[in-house]
Amino acid sequence: MKRSRWSLIILMTLAVAFTSTINIAYAAEPETENAAAEEETPEQKAEREAYEMPVQTNELKKWPKGPATYGEAGIVMEVGTGAILYAKNIDEHEFPASITKVLTALVALENGQLTDEVTFTHDSVAFLQPGDSSIGMKEGDVISLDEALHATLLASANEAAYAVGESVGRNAGHDYNWFLEQMNARCKELGGENSHFANTNGLHDENHYTCARDMALIGRELFKHPEFFDIVQTLNYAIPATDTCEEHIFQQKHKMLIPGNSNYYEYAVGGKTGYTSDALSTLITMAEKDGVRLVCVVLRTHGSNIYSDTKNLLDYGFSNFKKTAASGEEDSKDVDSIIDSDGDGYVMLPEGIKFKDLDMKLKADENARGEAVLTYSYKGYTVGSARAKLSKSYIKDHSAKIRTSKKEENKEKSSGKKLTFAIVVAAAGILLLVFYIRRMIKKQRRRRRKRRRR
Structure with a gap:
């Protein structure tokens, strides 16, 4: 019985000591972290934040x-x-x-x-x-x-x-x-x-x-x-x-x-x-x-x-x-061929991204008939450009659109002229009407004055 009691007392003492050690360790951890944070200088903090x-x-x-x-x-x-x-x-x-x-x-x-x-x-x-x-x-x-x-x-x-x-x-x-x-x-x-x-x-x-x-x-x-x-x-x-x-x-x-x-x-x-x-x-x-x-x-x-x-x-x-030439890669139906002078028609293609993944924007050159500048981008970032000869189908469609646009523009101008003329005529009519009414009013006033004199 005495041995059992002593064994129980020893076990309880060890348990209390172990628990205290764990608590001390956990309590010490935040202090260590805080100490490390306090040791960081303003310059080191700015350097870390920039990184x-x-x-x-x-x-x-x-x-x-x-x-x-x-x-x-x-x-x-x-x-x-x-x-x-x-x-x-x-x-x-x-x-x-x-x-x-x-x-x-x-x-x-x-x-x-x-x-x-x-x-x-x-x-x-x-x-x-x-x-x-x-x-x-x-x-x-x-x-x-x-x-x-x-x-x-x-x-x-x-x-x-x-x-x-x-x-x-x-x-x-x-x-x-x-x-x-x-x-x-x-x-x-x-x-x-x-x-x-x-x-x-x-x-x-x-x-x-x-x-x-x-x-x-x-x-x-x-x-x-x-x-x-x-x-x-x-x-x-x-x-x-x-x-x-x-x-x-x-x-x-x-x-x-x-x-x-x-x-x-x-x-x-x-x-x-x-x-x-x-x-x-x-x-x-x-x-x-x-x-x-x-x-x-x-x-x-x-x-x-x-x-x-x-x-x-x-x-x-x-x-x-790596540099990737646009010629041989561009397959738009609007493009006949890439004009590659001195190797300037290329894109900088990142590893893992293919030419077909790029977005292409075409802008016709007003100073060079039948030619255009192609700008290539990926997710909004420009990666290159090239000059190109436009395809016959694009030129035909574009010319038709230009003619249609000019006709519509001329119609709008004609309609605008007609509307302007109508407004001018209406304004003139209103002015004449106002003038006529004022004249009639003046005549009536004269007649009234003559009657009063009589």
Whole structure:
């Protein structure tokens, strides 16, 4: 009996101890989680939240899944077609910082000559604040546009960017503000709808903003200017000393363009870096591989992830999409044949999606009879275009529709003319009736007056 009691007491003691241990463990778990949450800094939280932001193209059915990024906005665009291969908040307003300077370069190249003089006025150097990127140009310095663009794009010299805008504007018979107007107008001409540029260098201004899509469109246009790529592929550059300027030496800042750097990317052919405390890290990078040219833009990137994000996005674009010629694939009864000049009639077809899955929109070319532009898209995203000769049946039906439309238009015009004539006649009749009634009233008044006199 004594042994049984002692056994029972021991068992009960063990049970109480086990239960207490479990309760302590469960009670400790939330405290551990809370402690971990408390350890996350505001910067780490912002970085994590940016990484968890949705990627819009990843929501498309069958579309290849693109990588998450530590940037709040990002895009990969194919140069030839303008096809958007990757999209993350591509129309959100963001501060561009110094990648603004690629638009400055585009407008300068389109409105000036590399041999033109660039003069540094008081305005082009007086605005600089401590810490602003600069190569130390002084008021009165005179260099060539070629040298100024090297300083602008390689060293990210803010005074050089200002002087470029001011001098190109002045050489065109205008001023710095005119150059800014050209920047904004040019962006809109390229299809940019969410940008406003208030300066040529990208220093912070609440009214100076852009979006990933607009910057990619600007980068795409720069492929028409080989001189831009000559400049941005330069690793080391020196502006020689002259009677009007002292020597200035500077280097490439875009690490993906520097062989031997840990961030070097063998397919990168151009680009521009950017950073301000308001914009965070920004980057535009042009790359080419196996005949495919891409523009990648990442904005508001948290932490030191700007280059790894860009590399992942470019690898994604090169690995998951291929050029597919429209000729041989297009079977619409409205199309006779694809006009493929220099291989420009193609789409960027994602893996897992076939040509027949694409939507095609046909727009007849009013300036070229019997021809049209075909635009291909997938779930609202344009993936390419091609010129085509229209089929005889389409031309016949379209001509008949045009004739019918003109007849209806003429009928409407004729009916409109008849209606207008009827309205005019009716109005004239009403006026005559009013005139007649007023005249009768006046006669009656005269008769009454004569009777009263009698």
